[in-house]
Amino acid sequence: MAKHDRDLSLLFHALADPTRRSILTRLAGTPAAVTDLAGPTGLRLPTVMRHLAVLEEAGLITSSKDGRIRTCAVVPQALDPVRTWLDEHRAIWEARLDRLDAFVTNVMKENGT
Amino acid sequence: MAKHDRDLSLLFHALADPTRRSILTRLAGTPAAVTDLAGPTGLRLPTVMRHLAVLEEAGLITSSKDGRIRTCAVVPQALDPVRTWLDEHRAIWEARLDRLDAFVTNVMKENGT
DNA sequence: ATCATGCTTAGCCATATCGCTAAGTATCAG
DNA sequence: CTGATACTTAGCGATATGGCTAAGCATGAT
16 A cells, blocks of 8 residues: 555656656657657757656656667556556545445455455 | 646646545545544644645645535546546557557547547 | 634745756767 | 767756744634
């Protein structure tokens, strides 16, 4: 439970910036070099590097250097914890909405969670 | 597309803090008063108030005051934009993983999306 | 009227974030 | 070797964040 706290915080924080999200979107189709990623943002290279570092720390992207070119690529499974958190909470929230709190409690008992 | 940018940033930022996530979790089952929410965090009231303000600005909770007690409750649909963003990106990312980009494009055409 | 309770506001401090420039380092081309 | 390219590092400034205390205000109980 509390174990994933840091992961989640890093992930959510990484996703909280429009520039970083646009980088992720741009990176979705194909891996790209740092300069290619910087282009459309209109930001300077060091600034973009920082964003990439944040994304990499959160585990959302990987990068490797070939010659003088660093290529960045997306890490699809990285979003799993976010998705899990979302699913759990949506379940509880909607249960509350439908006034089925008891039901949820029951399901959780059945799952042994 | 760019229209939801601010919403998403506010949402992700609100979710990036462990204290705020714990408040949301605590609030999942039942609405609660500010003091009740502050208790388990070990933080002072003004600090908790700030967290609540962030959550409310992001649309994740609502609050109303009855007498001198402010009661906070979760807003379940608030997570929809997050879920949407996640779904879209997971689709693209996994497509890339499985090298089935063409297939996804196809499905999207069939769905008229 | 008085006091306790529950929230609210104002303001301080430390640290983090996001942008930048300037000056590196490391390839690759000629 | 020289120069261009592609990143990298160092460090600065403005603003935002997350915590606090102290003091204020409104309501409920006595």
